[in-house]
Amino acid sequence: MRPGIVVSVLASCGLVASFMQTLVIPLIPSLPAILGTDAADASWVITVTLLAAAVITPVSGRLGDLYGKRRVLLVSVAVLVTGSVVSALASSLVPMVVGRGLQGCAMGVIPLGISIMRDILPADRVGTAIAMMSATLGVGGAIGLPLSAVIAESSSWRVLFWLSAGLGAVCLVLLWTVVPDSPVRAPGRFDVFGMLGLAAGLVCLLLAITKGATWGWASPTTLSLFAAAVVVLVLWGVYQLRIRYPLVDLRVSARRPVLFTNLASVLVGFSLYSMSLVLPQLLQAPALTGYGLGQSMLATGLWMAPGGLMMMALSPVSARITRKRGPRTSLLIGASIISVGYVVSTVLLHNAFEVMVAGIIVSAGVGIAYAAMPGLIMGSVPLHETASANGLNSLARSVGTSVSSAVIATLLAQMTVTVGPLTVPSLTGFRVAFVIAAGAAALAVLVTLLVPRVRDRLGDRVDDDVAVDPEERRELQV
DSSP states (O other), X not given: OOHHXXXXXXXXXHHHHHHHHHTTGGGGGGHHHXXXXXXXXXXXXXXXXXXXXXXXXXXXXXXXXXXXXXHHHHHHHHHHHHHHHHHHHOOSHHHHHHHHHHHHGGGGHHHHHHHHHHHHSOHHHHHHHHHHHHXXXXXXXXXXXXXXXXXXXXXXXXXXXXXXXXXXXHHHHHHHHHOOOOXXXXXXXXOHHHHHHHHHXXXXXXXXXXXXXXXXXXXXXXXXXXXXXXXXXXXXXXXXXXXXXXXXXXXXXXSHHHHHHHHHHHHHHHHHHHHHXXXXXXXXXXXXXXXXXXXXXXXXXXXXXXXXXXXXXXXXXXXXXXXHXXXXXXXXXXXXXXXXXXXXXXXXXXXXXXXXXXXXXXXXXXXXXXXXXXXXXXXXXOGGGHHHHHHHHHHHHHHHHHHHHHHHHHHHHHSEEEETTEEEEOHHHHHHHHHHHHHHHHHHHHHHHTSOOOOOTTSSOOOTTSOOOHHHHXXXXX
C-alpha cells in the first residue's frame, strides 16, 4: 500500500461526491424549460440531493462500521454513477429527481474515507490526510461551480451528468484497485427501524426548512412538518437509547467533545453556505443598481474558485496546528477567521476583486475549521464507531447549510430593490446577511470554547474529563 496514492484516491472521491451539490446550480434558470415544469417543482432537483445526503450520511457510516468501510464506499460511488446516468437520460421531472437523489447518496463517501484513513494509514500521515479529506466537503462544491458553468454555457446540460458518471466510474476503479479495506469492525447488527425513524424525522425537518419560504412559514404544511419532525425525532431518540445496537449511539454523541463539535459544525456549515448564496448574487446583480457587479455565471464561478482552492491549501495548515495545539485550537482559529471574513465582507463590495478577497478570507477559515472537526470527533468515540460518528458530524454540517439556505434566502427575498423589470436583493440585504453569517461563526467560537481540551487519537494525550472506555484508554496510551 502506498499511502500517498491511497490519500489521493480517497480525496478525489470526496471531491467528486461534493461536486454533486453544485452540479446543477448553473442550470437553475433553465430547469423549468428543460424538464417541462414550473420553477417551484424544478427546485426539487436541488432539494432532493440535500435530503438524500442528509439521510444517507449517518446510515452509510454505520453500515461501514458494521460491514466494511471500503465495501460501503464502493456501493456509494456506484450509486452516484447510476444516478448520474439516470439524470443524463432524463427529459422530465421525475427521473431527474430520482437521479439527483441517487447522486446525493454519495455524500457518505467523505466520512467513510476519513475513517478508512484513520484505520489504515501510518500514524504520521493520518492528520494531514484526514484534514484534506474533510476539506473536500467544501472544496468540491466551490471548484465544481465554475466547472459546471463552463460546461453548461459551452455544451449540452447532459454533458454535466455524463461527466459526473465518468468521474464516478474512474473513482470506482481506483477504489477497487488501490484502497485496501479497513480491518476495524463494529459488533452488532444494523438498526433498520432506527434508519427509517431517522430518515422520516430528517425529511420532515429539512423539508420544512428548505421549503418554508415557498410554502409560507406559518402554512399548515410547514408547521405540520416541523411538528412531525419533533415527534418523530424524540421517539427515535428514545428508541435509540433502549436498544443494544442503535444506529446512532446517543450516549457517545452526548459526550461534550462530540456534542459541542457537532453544534459548532452546524454553525460553520451555516456560514459556509451563506457565502455560496450571497456572493454569487452580489456578483451577478445588475450594475444599474449601483452596487451590482453584472458578472455572468461563468465569471462568477471563476471569481469564487480561488476560495475553494484556499480551502484545500489550508487543510494541511490545520493539520499542523492540530498536531501542535490540538483540533480544538484549529477549530477556534477557523471559526474566528470566518467571522472576521464576513465582517470585512461588509465593506469589500466595490468590485469583483474585493468580493473574491472576501471569499478567500471566509474560505480560509472554513478550510481550517472543517479539517479540524474529524479530529475532535474521533478523539471521543470508540474506534469501531468512527465512520458513523463522522457521518453524524457531516449531517450536522448539512443541517447548518439547510438552515442557512432558508434564513438567507428569506432575508434576501424580503430586502429588495426594483431595477426596471427586475427585483433583486438590496445592498442592505447583502450586508445584513454577512452580519448574520459573522454572528453564526462567532457563536461557533463560543461553542468550541465549551469543547474540552482533547488531543484526538492522532495525538498523544487523552484528557481525563472525556469519557473513554477503559479498554480504549489503555489502547490509546500504548
